[in-house]
Amino acid sequence: MRHPYSAFGLTLVCDRPLPHHDPDYELDRTGETERVEISLAPWSVADCRRARRQSRQLYRSRSVDGDGNHLLTIARRAPDHALCLFFGDGATFFVAPDGAWVEARWHAPSNLEDAATYLLGVVLGLVLRLRGVITLHASAVVIEGQAVALAGDQGAGKSTTAAAFAQRGFSVLSDDMTVLRESPRGFLVEPDFAILKLWPNASELLLGDADLLPNLSATWDKRYLKLRTFGLPAAERSQPLRAVYLLDPQPDSIDRIEIEDLRRLDALIALLANTYGLVNFDRQMQALELDVLARLVPAVPIRRLRRPAQGFGPERVVEAILTNLTGLDRRPIELAS
Numbered sequence: 001m002r003h004p005y006s007a008f009g010l011t012l013v014c015d016r017p018l019p020h021h022d023p024d025y026e027l028d029r030t031g032e033t034e035r036v037e038i039s040l041a042p043w044s045v046a047d048c049r050r051a052r053r054q055s056r057q058l059y060r061s062r063s064v065d066g067d068g069n070h071l072l073t074i075a076r077r078a079p080d081h082a083l084c085l086f087f088g089d090g091a092t093f094f095v096a097p098d099g100a101w102v103e104a105r106w107h108a109p110s111n112l113e114d115a116a117t118y119l120l121g122v123v124l125g126l127v128l129r130l131r132g133v134i135t136l137h138a139s140a141v142v143i144e145g146q147a148v149a150l151a152g153d154q155g156a157g158k159s160t161t162a163a164a165f166a167q168r169g170f171s172v173l174s175d176d177m178t179v180l181r182e183s184p185r186g187f188l189v190e191p192d193f194a195i196l197k198l199w200p201n202a203s204e205l206l207l208g209d210a211d212l213l214p215n216l217s218a219t220w221d222k223r224y225l226k227l228r229t230f231g232l233p234a235a236e237r238s239q240p241l242r243a244v245y246l247l248d249p250q251p252d253s254i255d256r257i258e259i260e261d262l263r264r265l266d267a268l269i270a271l272l273a274n275t276y277g278l279v280n281f282d283r284q285m286q287a288l289e290l291d292v293l294a295r296l297v298p299a300v301p302i303r304r305l306r307r308p309a310q311g312f313g314p315e316r317v318v319e320a321i322l323t324n325l326t327g328l329d330r331r332p333i334e335l336a337s
């Protein structure tokens with residue numbers, strides 16, 4: 001049986017249900033052209049080793065796990081030239097050169113939930129990049145009919161801030177990965193699965209009890225929040241991009257929230273550091289990324305939001321962004337504690 005899902009302007013057609021996600025069986029009748037066929041199945045360690053031997057390595061991360069396994073190895077498979085992503089925990093993905101299909105495989109200690117987490121994150125980011133679409137490491141919300149992206153490193157508060165916006169009645173467009181498509185209307189942000197992924201401390205901060213949310217996987221402590229289940233708004237259509245805020249927690253250097261516009265070169269460098277999709281092994285994809293972001297920078301404001309690492313909850317960040325977006329004060333905004 002086929003299980004279709006809609007996200008990022010794509011129809012993902014899977015041969016088994018994705019954990020924590022609700023398929024939309026009407027999608028198979030819409031004639032959507034941008035489809036990705038996805039197969040998911042367990043396999044053995046021997047199968048994985050054989051696949052490694054039959055592929056040519058393109059990239060290997062420097063980081064290793066406790067057993068000395070490289071966290072990620074990227075290779076090219078012959079004869080179909082599929083890209084191979086070998087993760088250190090046993091999850092493996094084969095991606096068509098044009099992003100038309102994905103084969104997801106896993107062995108212990110990895111499981112289907114782990115594989116789905118990779119698939120709907122970094123692997124789908126690569127699929128989009130192969131199709132010429134740029135993605136940012138960012139969440140996005142809708143404010144006054146336009147998208148506002150919240151970019152930043154892991155732990156910067158992207159998902160937490162998006163959840164705080166949702167609690168204020170603003171629709172969430174995407175979580176952790178923001179897809180940008182160029183159009184006559186400018187850059188559009190595509191909606192995703194209407195799910196936020198939150199660490200337990202963020203879940204407790206927002207909901208009062210971290211145990212209200214189930215774990216994404218038995219091997220990972222991150223929780224998932226289905227927005228509509230909790231009565232929170234989620235966008236269903238793409239929206240024009242209004243601004244990008246780079247969330248930058250500061251350990252001890254400041255005692256207030258500060259927002260500043262970045263100069264174009266600084267903005268470009270910052271965006272390049274916050275893209276999604278594993279392009280560091282391919283010069284052609286790097287060039288595409290640079291070309292698109294160079295058009296994005298003059299088109300929308302790119303702003304850095306600094307806040308103290310402690311004592312300024314997501315509701316304060318939301319208020320700072322809403323105030324900044326009014327345009328009443330073009331100077332850097334400072335909100336004292």
